Amino acid sequence: MATSTPCILQVSPSYAATQGNEFNFHGLYLYHTYKGPNANQVExxxxxxxxxxxxNNWVIRDGLSGSAKVIARAQGLHVNASDWHSSFSLVFEDEGFKGSTLQVMGVPVEGGEWAIVGGTGRFAMATGVIKKRSIIVATKIGPWGGNGGSAQDITEPPKRLESISISSGSVVDSIAFSYVDQAGQKRTAGPWGGPGGNPKTIELSDSEFVKEVSGTFGMYAEVVNVINSIKLVTNVKTYGPFGQENGSSFSVPV
Known part of the structure; x- marks a missing residue:
C-alpha cells in the first residue's frame, strides 16, 4: 500500500535590502495602424x-515620423469588452534594452493609463504606469472625380470625427461632417457639392472610428467625371453605399 507524504512548505524570512532602478521614458510614440499596406494589427x-x-504588433518610435528610430514593439492582443482591453509584451529593440521586455495591460487603447505588471531582462519584476494620449496624424488622400470645382479643406486639425452627412441619388451630390478639433471644440465642415440628392446623416459613437473609405467614380451624363458612390467602413459597421456603384472603383484605408 502506498503511503502519502505530507506536503511541507517552509517560509524563511529574508532581511536583505532590495534595491531597484527607476526608469522614465518620454517622447515615445506607439503607431496604431488599423489597415493598409503598413497595418500592424489583424482581427x-x-x-x-x-x-x-x-x-497587434504595434511599433514604438522615438518621433512622429515613419523614419524615426524603432525603440520597441507592442506584441499581443486587445479585445473589445465594452471598451478595448489590451494585454501585450513591450519587446525592446533599442540596443540599450534589447532582449528586455515589459508586460503591459489595461484599457483603453486611445488614452488614459496602462499598467506595467512585470518584465524581463533589465526590467525583471518591473511595476509602473504608462501614461498616454492619442495623437491623430492627418493624411490627405485622393482626389477622385473630375478636374472642376473648388478645393475644400477643414480649418482646424481634427481629433475625432462625430458625424458624416451625405446627399446622394444617382451620384454623390454633397458631403458634410462634424468633428472635434485638437482643442476640444466642435467644428462643422460643408456641405460641399451640389444641392441635389437625398440626405443621410451617420452619427458615430464615442468609440467608433472610420477604417476605410471606398466608392466609384466616372462620367455622369457623358459629360462630367464625378463620384458616383461612396461607402464608409468603421470598426462597428459598414455604411452605404450611397449613390449608384457605376464606374471605376477606389478604396483607401484610413
Missing part, C-alpha cells in the same frame, strides 16, 4: 464590436 475574431479580438 482574428470579428464582431460588430463586443467580442472582437485583434492581434
Amino acid at each position: 482574428i475574431i470579428a464582431r460588430q464590436q463586443f467580442g472582437t479580438l485583434t492581434v
